[in-house]
Amino acid sequence: MSRIIFWLALVFLVIFAVRSKIRAAQKRHQQQFRQPPQAQQPQPAPQPGQTYKARAAAQAANDAEVMLQCAHCGVFYPASETVQANGRDYCSAAHAALPSA
Ligand SMILES: [Zn+2]
Structure with a gap:
């Protein structure tokens, strides 16, 4: 039984490590291909309660x-x-x- 728990814990650790690696790579990718500051239009400050999705939708409506x-x-x-x-x-x-x- 303890062997099963050990393997499950190992699998979860590997999954967690891979996910955090992917997230770090995505962050680096976004920073690398971000537009220069002068090309960006002034954006409204995000509201405290606003979700990421709502902010993305507002941004898209702004750019359209x-x-x-x-x-x-x-x-x-x-x-x-x-x-x-x-x-x-x-x-x-x-x-x-x-x-x-
Ligand atoms: Zn026409």
């Missing part, structure tokens, strides 16, 4: 850009590239110049 649909061709494009004509949004100057169907 609003998409608009072209009134001529119907394609979706970033709002920063919009061309407005006659109170409608277009994907390009060419589509804004075309008569709307």
Whole structure:
């Protein structure tokens, strides 16, 4: 019986060691490929009760850009590239110049 306990303890120790090694490697990898500070946008301070998942979702929402649909061709494009004509949004100057169907 004591042999089984010994082997179980050994297996758990090995699993724990491997997991901590993997975590350390992931941390190193993240630090290595982190964007330079000037490329990062200012981020809101994390709330004390906020979980990691909620923070990641807030970050993704922060980075996402609003998409608009072209009134001529119907394609979706970033709002920063919009061309407005006659109170409608277009994907390009060419589509804004075309008569709307
Ligand atoms: Zn278009």
